[in-house]
């Protein structure tokens with residue numbers, strides 16, 4: 001693959017990654033779901049998994065006998081080693097070799113229907129993953145993929161029925177989002193109030209902050225807790241909101257209140273890690289904005305806090321597909337990939353809808369909507385969030401050197417600058433993340 005144009009520093013940013021091995025893992029995860037739905041016998045499922053993990057390594061198809069026949073042609077002197085090879089055990093089990101031969105050569109002497117079915121599911125899963133990789137750059141929902149696969153099924157190992165079964169298996173029969181909007185409305189009530197007063201009207205006076213904080217016990221408690229924390233270590237224990245605001249300062253108070261107001265939205269099971277990730281993202285995006293002047297630092301902080309708000313809905317264990325979601329994630333499929341299968345859109349798009357109801361400014365809504373597809377947005381903000389996602393190591397989408405390179409170019413941030421970004425002491429993560 002021609003990646004020469006990508007600056008060296010971008011390559012360094014990426015952890016050692018084996019895209020082909022990652023593809024094989026995803027294919028194995030998809031194939032397992034389809035096999036589960038198709039009630040494969042246990043032996044068939046195990047064989048399918050092995051074949052999926054090895055399907056890009058055709059040299060394994062060679063068995064000892066084939067090597068014996070080939071070596072004298074390739075290396076005339078190698079004939080002496082051939083007898084040993086002839087008696088050696090095959091390099092891979094016969095069934096596995098047969099499946100890979102059917103997949104790659106469309107022919108194998110074996111007429112075993114199970115082996116043919118395993119090869120058919122493997123080919124379908126392989127094509128599905130390739131299509132999903134392309135879809136990550138497009139604006140269309142994955143529905144079209146299924147229709148396309150049905151259309152080509154007369155030329156493939158799989159038939160129309162297998163495509164339909166796979167679709168049922170991988171979409172769990174529907175695209176309804178699990179998190180009820182009503183729940184979010186209740187959990188987000190305080191956030192909405194705080195954002196509208198503090199985020200979008202920055203000349204808010206201490207008196208107004210105090211009024212807002214005392215109207216919500218969680219906010220008040222968090223402020224007092226921060227003021228009494230080891231980081232501030234007051235001489236005397238602080239017991240009132242007013243004292244806390246005066247002691248901590250109005251700038252830090254605003255940040256703590258913005259974050260604390262959002263915390264209840266991430267309070268449900270399984271969301272604690274997302275909350276910590278959001279705090280980290282907030283502090284890093286603010287630091288990046290301050291270091292580069294690329295966008296308003298306050299807005300960057302806010303974007304970091306809310307960028308994954310959509311995960312509150314997509315990651316909340318769906319009633320009808322909890323296990324599919326977990327199995328695909330465990331099998332190496334990134335979060336946005338799984339979301340597109342199950343809900344036809346990713347958490348960025350879902351989050352944008354939430355922020356719309358919270359009356360966020362349009363450019364911040366757009367940044368959240370496209371934070372996993374920054375090239376789709378005209379503005380720079382989505383690219384900033386994409387870089388922060390990358391830098392916090394959330395692994396929420398398919399790794400892409402091309403996309404990373406383009407986000408860096410778009411923002412004018414160098415790889416070195418991004419790597420050097422560090423949050424200041426007393427950051428939100430320190431204040432709230434560990435609590």
Ligand SMILES: [Fe+2]
Pocket residue numbers: 023027055056126
């Ligand atoms: Fe493949």
Ligand SMILES: [Fe+2]
Pocket residue numbers: 307308347348371372389396
């Ligand atoms: Fe995200």
Ligand SMILES: [Fe+2]
Pocket residue numbers: 277281307308389394396
């Ligand atoms: Fe994220």
